Amino acid sequence: MKKGTIPVEEKAIVNPLQTTGMKYYVVIGLLASVVGIGLFAYITQLTQGLEVTGMRNRVMWGIYVTNFVYFIAISMAGTLISAILRLTNAGWRKPITRIAESITVVSLIFAGSSIVFDLGRPDRMGHMLLFGRLDSPLIWDLFSLTSYLIGSILYLYLPLIPDIAYLRDSSTGISGIKQWLYKRLSLGWTGSEEQKKKLERAIKVMSVLIIPVAVSIHSVTAWIFGVTLKVGWHSTIFAPYFVSGAVFSGIATIILVAAIFRKAYGLESFLTLRHFKNLAYLMMAGNLIYVYFLVSEFLTMYYGGEPHDLMLLNAFFTGEYAIQFWTFAIAALVLPLIILAVPSGRTILGIVIAAVLANIGMWFARYIIVIPSLSHPFLTEGWNPYTPTWVEISITGLSFAGFALVLAIFAKLFPIISMWEIRGEQEGIASQESQHSIGPVGEIARDGGERAT
Amino acid sequence: MSKGPSRRNFIKASAIAGATLLLGGMAGFPGAASQGHPHSGSTGRSKKKWVMVIDTERCDGCRMCTEACIEEHVVPSGWGEPSFQGVRQTTKTAVLQKPEHIGRQEWIKVYNMGEDLGPPGDKGNFLPLPCMQCVNAPCVKVCPVNATYHNEDGLVLIDNNRCIGCRYCMTACPYERRFFNWGDPSQSYTQEEKAKTVFAESSPEFPVEHKKGTVEKCMFCAHRVKFGKLPACVEACTKAGMKALFFGNRNEDVVSNGAEILKLSDLLKSRGAYRLQEDLGTDPNVYYLPPRGK
Numbered sequence: 225m226k227k228g229t230i231p232v233e234e235k236a237i238v239n240p241l242q243t244t245g246m247k248y249y250v251v252i253g254l255l256a257s258v259v260g261i262g263l264f265a266y267i268t269q270l271t272q273g274l275e276v277t278g279m280r281n282r283v284m285w286g287i288y289v290t291n292f293v294y295f296i297a298i299s300m301a302g303t304l305i306s307a308i309l310r311l312t313n314a315g316w317r318k319p320i321t322r323i324a325e326s327i328t329v330v331s332l333i334f335a336g337s338s339i340v341f342d343l344g345r346p347d348r349m350g351h352m353l354l355f356g357r358l359d360s361p362l363i364w365d366l367f368s369l370t371s372y373l374i375g376s377i378l379y380l381y382l383p384l385i386p387d388i389a390y391l392r393d394s395s396t397g398i399s400g401i402k403q404w405l406y407k408r409l410s411l412g413w414t415g416s417e418e419q420k421k422k423l424e425r426a427i428k429v430m431s432v433l434i435i436p437v438a439v440s441i442h443s444v445t446a447w448i449f450g451v452t453l454k455v456g457w458h459s460t461i462f463a464p465y466f467v468s469g470a471v472f473s474g475i476a477t478i479i480l481v482a483a484i485f486r487k488a489y490g491l492e493s494f495l496t497l498r499h500f501k502n503l504a505y506l507m508m509a510g511n512l513i514y515v516y517f518l519v520s521e522f523l524t525m526y527y528g529g530e531p532h533d534l535m536l537l538n539a540f541f542t543g544e545y546a547i548q549f550w551t552f553a554i555a556a557l558v559l560p561l562i563i564l565a566v567p568s569g570r571t572i573l574g575i576v577i578a579a580v581l582a583n584i585g586m587w588f589a590r591y592i593i594v595i596p597s598l599s600h601p602f603l604t605e606g607w608n609p610y611t612p613t614w615v616e617i618s619i620t621g622l623s624f625a626g627f628a629l630v631l632a633i634f635a636k637l638f639p640i641i642s643m644w645e646i647r648g649e650q651e652g653i654a655s656q657e658s659q660h661s662i663g664p665v666g667e668i669a670r671d672g673g674e675r676a677t
Numbered sequence: 678m679s680k681g682p683s684r685r686n687f688i689k690a691s692a693i694a695g696a697t698l699l700l701g702g703m704a705g706f707p708g709a710a711s712q713g714h715p716h717s718g719s720t721g722r723s724k725k726k727w728v729m730v731i732d733t734e735r736c737d738g739c740r741m742c743t744e745a746c747i748e749e750h751v752v753p754s755g756w757g758e759p760s761f762q763g764v765r766q767t768t769k770t771a772v773l774q775k776p777e778h779i780g781r782q783e784w785i786k787v788y789n790m791g792e793d794l795g796p797p798g799d800k801g802n803f804l805p806l807p808c809m810q811c812v813n814a815p816c817v818k819v820c821p822v823n824a825t826y827h828n829e830d831g832l833v834l835i836d837n838n839r840c841i842g843c844r845y846c847m848t849a850c851p852y853e854r855r856f857f858n859w860g861d862p863s864q865s866y867t868q869e870e871k872a873k874t875v876f877a878e879s880s881p882e883f884p885v886e887h888k889k890g891t892v893e894k895c896m897f898c899a900h901r902v903k904f905g906k907l908p909a910c911v912e913a914c915t916k917a918g919m920k921a922l923f924f925g926n927r928n929e930d931v932v933s934n935g936a937e938i939l940k941l942s943d944l945l946k947s948r949g950a951y952r953l954q955e956d957l958g959t960d961p962n963v964y965y966l967p968p969r970g971k
């Protein structure tokens with residue numbers, strides 16, 4: 225690695241870090257104003273209390289909890305792509321790892337903040353640490369979320385070190401602050417063999433450690449619902465059901481984010497159709513597993529025929545929640561599968577459309593998990609009403625715009641594609657890896673079509 | 678009104694006074710406990726297990742219990758919770774709802790099991806629901822900060838200085854007996870009520886100082902029963918002539934509505950008492966007596 229020289233190949237990756245176009249500022253400005261509206265809404269909620277939301281005594285959780293479950297789910301992205309594919313030596317993952325890992329970190333931040341938005345007394349958040357009760361699934365979630373967040377930040381940071389060092393050394397057009405930042409964060413990386421070995425070891429250990437933590441957070445989130453006695457929540461399959469949903473929407477989010485960076489940063493030569501196709505296959509697998517769980521859940525509810533279960537199913541299929549249910553079923557389950565099943569649908573555009581549909585649909589999937597079970601008449605006569613207010617919608621806007629904003633800023637400071645890893649691939653280290661690749665993931669990697677060059 | 682909230686209905690009838698003494702004994706007043714109540718023991722550990730028995734045959738749906746509870750605890754707004762409005766004619770009295778009580782949280786809610794506002798005196802159709810004070814309480818299990826807990830007498834209380842307002846307990850309660858202060862509770866008060874909340878001493882047993890962003894519910898009038906008084910709703914029911922609510926200590930095997938004193942085990946057995954959703958395993962402390970001969 226010589227000072228100041230950037231191979232033509234990597235120019236495309238580093239370029240966006242050094243030159244910033246007008247478009248970037250426009251996008252940042254738009255996102256920031258959505259975040260601003262959300263902050264205003266949150267201040268309104270803080271001063272007046274949760275009465276400004278559509279939640280009430282019977283439907284006491286609304287779209288904040290929906291967003292929480294949604295963001296927790298997409299945090300699966302990083303672990304799946306980076307850890308699992310790293311352990312199975314699927315070489316094609318390399319250009320996507322950084323994107324996936326950053327999605328994990330940012331989504332966990334907004335999952336956590338969604339819970340804070342939902343609290344009646346956010347000023348007493350510290351009570352969770354002061355008086356935390358180990359019997360409560362919410363405390364399990366707190367532990368799981370913080371360990372996953374810390375683990376994911378480490379896991380994002382470790383493979384970033386060589387790239388930060390690289391940026392530190394190729395000092396062309398870097399401002400003083402950035403230079404200082406890179407110097408600090410690169411921890412004196414020189415790229416020696418010993419350092420490399422240590423780093424590889426650390427990454428490998430992290431990728432093993434992070435998988436159980438990731439599984440735990442999706443399971444614990446499922447158990448928050450599963451351990452209650454509510455109709456539609458009190459189910460033994462909720463944990464694996466949530467894990468499969470997380471795989472599905474995690475991949476869909478990677479596809480979407482990768483497509484945006486590809487266009488915005490001109491990364492066409494790194495993120496090719498092959499990557500999108502491989503991701504699409506994984507997404508299809510996630511979709512099918514989710515359908516499998518959904519069917520087994522609904523079938524047992526229907527066949528048993530308990531009146532409350534049947535009422536809930538009726539509400540989904542033809543009743544009060546039919547619109548949300550069918551939006552979910554068609555957008556998340558049916559359409560992506562149709563698009564991806566036909567070979568002509570497997571273009572980048574087709575795959576991205578499928579991913580967008582899956583993301584929208586899976587948000588509604590969480591909506592119909594959280595709200596109907598509360599709205600369901602238990603002792604009262606009719607379905608309890610719930611309609612989110614402008615405050616809730618604005619704060620949801622804040623979460624999503626904030627998610628995009630943090631990712632956009634991150635990608636301005638650090639290369640969004642792991643340079644040293646794809647360099648490694650070109651130098652032949654990775655070609656060794658892909659020979660050893662095992663299992664279906666390896667198959668996909670080899671059959672995936674075009675190479676990334 | 679301006680007097681201490683727990684004193685207002687105190688000693689309305691001699692029967693109530695009698696029950697008071699009795700409950701005083703059960704409550705383990707040092708004096709009363711040592712005379713004639715060997716079961717209360719002297720270990721200092723609580724031997725109380727409060728139970729409520731609701732005779733649905735007698736309940737007329739007059740909602741006096743609800744009114745008394747709101748009055749006693751200065752219960753704040755229910756923020757749109759569907760609540761009864763107007764007059765419910767009964768066989769004994771016509772009970773007028775205080776206008777300021779409309780739309781308040783109904784810690785003890787009188788459900789009409791038939792059509793809402795069924796024919797007057799259509800006995801057995803009403804089901805008053807206080808908090809069941811479950812022994813195996815789902816709400817207590819899920820609270821992340823121990824803000825909702827069992828006190829030494831087995832009552833489920835809420836510490837509204839600790840509650841973080843996550844509302845997880847509300848999702849967990851299978852009887853929908855929990856309420857949330859969605860906004861500032863004092864905004865729903867009259868001047869008089871405001872004064873009452875300011876001067877009374879607030880505690881988890883008697884949380885008159887209701888707090889925004891925290892959870893509320895019936896706590897079996899813990900502040901009254903510990904001094905041997907009947908809960909406000911029980912007193913009010915008897916005063917209205919219904920005598921449908923009984924209260925007592927299970928370990929003493931005795932319950933009273935202020936007018937009668939009955940043996941709990943006999944009452945439960947002879948009337949075929951049941952508890953709500955017993956199959957859930959929550960072990961509620963509220964028993965219902967089904968109507969006879971219908």
Ligand code: SF4
Pocket residue numbers: 807808809810811814815816817833849850851852853854855894959
């Ligand atoms: S009835 Fe509900 S609030 Fe009362 S103790 Fe049982 S679970 Fe808790």
Ligand code: SF4
Pocket residue numbers: 819820821822823824825835839840841842843844845846847891892
């Ligand atoms: S709302 Fe309050 S009492 Fe209920 S679970 Fe949360 S912290 Fe506990």
Ligand code: SF4
Pocket residue numbers: 745746747749784785807808894895896897898908909910911
């Ligand atoms: S026992 Fe007390 S708190 Fe509970 S419903 Fe009756 S009056 Fe209200």
